[in-house]
Amino acid sequence: MPDAMTHAFVLLPGAGSDSWYWHRVVPLLRERGHEVVPVDLPYTDPGADQYTYADVVVSAGRDVARPPTLVAQSMSAFTAAIAAERMPVDGLILVAPMIPAPGESPGQWWSAVGQAEAKRAQDVAEGRDPDAPLDPRGLFFHDVPADVVDEAFAHEQPGMSEAAFEPAWRAPRWPDVPVRVIAGRHDRLFPLPLIERLARERLGVEPEVIDSGHLPALARPAELASLLLRE
Template identity: 55%
Template sequence: MATFLLLTGAGSDSWYWHRVAPLLEARGHSIVAPDLPVDDDSAGFPEYTDVAARAVADAPGRPLIIVGQSMGAFTAVMTAERVPTSMLVLVGAMIPAPGETGGAWWGNTGQEAAQTAYAVEEGRDPDAAFDPFELFLHDVPAEVVKASAEHMRNQSETPFTTAWVGPEWPSIPTKVIAARYDRLFPLPFMQKISRDRLGIEPEIIDSGHLSALAKPHDLAARLLSYASELDSPPR
């Protein structure tokens, strides 16, 4: 059995994981899902990491799997440098490079061009005004979309000015999960950044950006399979 540290992306709280966490707990795993200080202008990635590291300080003595959603990838890798970690899992993630700030990541990776190209491919207006439903919630069940309104947070800009300093990716088994219908980080974009930065071929879930809300059973199945790898004896 493992402890899963579940880290959210921008502008959200730990409710984001509410459809996945029970599926992991039902299989005997422990869940730690802290609320990161996303709306605190005094907090950047170092402070997010402090919160995450404190959250698992008293966790059961089990293998720790850190799961970072979207911008949570920065906090995930920085936390893995602070606490003993058995595996990192990055989901629809902003995979950082050493020394890269959250703000620089977008231009460095070519995210905008990828998002535009996918919008055109789908027949959507790439210049349309920002609509969180169209970008993030288009495949999430209606009742979950309604409930999500109470859990949206005003994301501070501070993390976008702070960086993961590296100097290199930790020598920890790492998995990447990409979403086939992600309108923010389209699949070809995620495949490229995962290959280029980590040398990893991502696994694919048939969802949009918020796979924990849209396809919780599919995401939980992947996470459970990763945990089973830690339980398996070496061959």
């Protein structure tokens, strides 16, 4: 049955992904009567940058009947912050996010926040080799059901243009809208202590923790949908 109060959501994929990332969450929101628009961002276009991506989000927002909540996975937290300066929104929900600071670019973020050091510390603490070659299955899909992993690797993913990591976010401060952060307890890319620190320092909020890795929309879609709706 639809919820008594319905909402609109615009869902942004993370780097190197597309709207397919949200395919397990979208029906859970729609069956409750909510408007949902998952977007594809032009990650492969060498002439498109974060401000171009924000234009796509603003355009998608015109397809819903009310100011939407922007739900941004990982790097698209940058895109959502820019879009929220350009359109009316009900709020932002940043999932496993690269939480930006004004004046920072996605390319600068990694070293600015100490991501490599945080990841190495967690790898050592959990018994993984911090110097092992990158294994996307182990890093991103370790808690995703096997059939969904197979589907993900069969699904053609967009390549990433270098422009995706530019430019710096040209803003003096965060937009004056509500912001929530959802962090994965078992995120191997952005360890929970890192996201907790950034949420507190950059947004003044405590993250809500989901029992997943970096891809909760694939690993825990029902739990993520409930968190989006605060059920």
